[in-house]
Amino acid sequence: MKRILVTGATGTVGRQVVSQLLAADARVRALSRNPDAAGLPPGVEVVRGDLTVPADLDGCLDGVDTVFLAWTAPAALGQPALVTSTVEEITGKPARMFRDWAADHAEEFRA
Numbered sequence: 047m048k049r050i051l052v053t054g055a056t057g058t059v060g061r062q063v064v065s066q067l068l069a070a071d072a073r074v075r076a077l078s079r080n081p082d083a084a085g086l087p088p089g090v091e092v093v094r095g096d097l098t099v100p101a102d103l104d105g106c107l108d109g110v111d112t113v114f115l116a117w118t119a120p121a122a123l124g125q126p127a128l129v130t131s132t133v134e135e136i137t138g139k140p141a142r143m144f145r146d147w148a149a150d151h152a153e154e155f156r157a
């Protein structure tokens with residue numbers, strides 16, 4: 047069965063994502079800087095990792111097919127270079143700013 051890594055899993059958005067994935071019988075791995083305080087439902091595999099430390103993510107990604115990336119850290123730290131390097135680490139693809147992606151795909155979302 048496929049496994050999905052959810053970042054920001056202990057936050058407002060991530061908890062909803064985890065809950066809905068569990069309801070869909072997905073295997074969920076959750077990233078948290080403090081797994082002991084995660085308070086996620088049974089069945090969720092909680093792993094320790096910090097998005098500001100890309101090397102932390104290596105083990106977290108083992109056996110993972112998909113990543114739900116709720117990104118929070120860089121906004122707090124104001125380090126865009128860190129965002130791009132970590133996204134590339136996670137996805138294997140170069141990161142793009144959302145505004146660039148949105149400009150290229152705007153037509154697809156127009157009613």
Ligand SMILES: NC(=O)c1ccc[n+]([C@@H]2O[C@H](COP(=O)([O-])OP(=O)(O)OC[C@H]3O[C@@H](n4cnc5c(N)ncnc54)[C@H](OP(=O)(O)O)[C@@H]3O)[C@@H](O)[C@H]2O)c1
Pocket residue numbers: 053054055056057058059060077078079080084095096097098116117118119121
């Ligand atoms: N909430 C909303 O209504 C809403 C609406 C639109 C957009 N957004 C955006 O969605 C994103 C998530 O929002 P949220 O409200 O769910 O956030 P939140 O409740 O403040 O939760 C923050 C999450 O980010 C994780 N996190 C923070 N720093 C981290 C780091 N350095 N490494 C790894 N994980 C880190 C925390 O995990 P640990 O503390 O367990 O490590 C926690 O799970 C944000 O970018 C926000 O701007 C939110």
